[in-house]
Amino acid sequence: MKLKLIMAGVFCTLAGFSTVLAQSNxxxxxxxxxxxxxxxxxxxxxxxxxxxxxxxxxxxxFTGGVVNEGVSDKASQFVRRASKQGKNDNKEFDAVVISGSKTAIAVKFKGDGGEKGMAKVRKIDGLAVYVMNEPLKDYETVVDASGGLKAKSYFTGGIVNNSIEEDIEQFVRRVKKEADEIKKPIDAVVYSSGKRAIGVKFK
Structure with missing residues (x-):
């Protein structure tokens, strides 16, 4: 009987661990x-x-900081720069990894493509954040938030802009606030493009 209870506990733990992985990949x-x-x-x-x-x-x-590119525009700029730099320096790469700061790296994968295109996302304020990537687990939209003026860009005349990470942190704060206002819990924030992000609940 004890063995059955132990095995049941192990299976529950593994199932829970698998769910966590699915929610963060x-x-x-x-x-x-x-x-x-x-x-x-x-x-x-x-x-x-x-x-x-x-x-x-x-x-x-050109707009004195009033218009600032969205996260997807900034990511595209990194990729364009990587393509140009790779061609100029005759260096081949497989992907671009953008940490969220104002730098990124061009990388070459090792071994075969067993987990091609798969990634582990990070968390901000306790929420999994999916930036231009799609959760593996099904979800439903709880709140929808759109971005506004970036203060840093405005006050510096467009010379200093938010990093991708700073933009996403703004989205997370806004989404969390809207979710709290309607008293509905969310599991993650999903950003696809433009200046809009959604708060989601996994099914």
Missing amino acids: ARVEKIQGIETYVMCEPLRAYETVFEISSGAKAASL
Whole structure:
């Protein structure tokens, strides 16, 4: 009897662990045909080929900081820079990994493609955050939030812009606030493109 109870406990623990993994893993999108890992870590082992840095955002500069690119625009800029730099330096790479700061890396994967396009997302304020990647687990939308003016860009005339991570942190705060206001719990924040993110509950 004790053995059965122990085995049942083990299975419950494993089932719970599998659910947690499913809720924190994602399938990434491709930008210009290149796997792009935004604020998430590839499940495959990799090595860094070269580093990519971002520059001033043209839209923000020309409008004195009133218009600032969204997260997807910033990610696309990293990929364009990586493609250009790779061609100029004759360096091949498989994907771009963007930590969320104002730098990114072009990487080459090791071994076979067993977990191609798969990543583990990070958490902000206790919530799993899916940035330009899709959760493996089904979910339903609880709240919908759109972004506003980026204060840093406005007060510096477009010279200093938010990093991707700072933009996403704003989305998380806004989504959490809206979820709290309607008293509905959420498991994660999902950002796909533009200046909009959603708070979701996994099924």
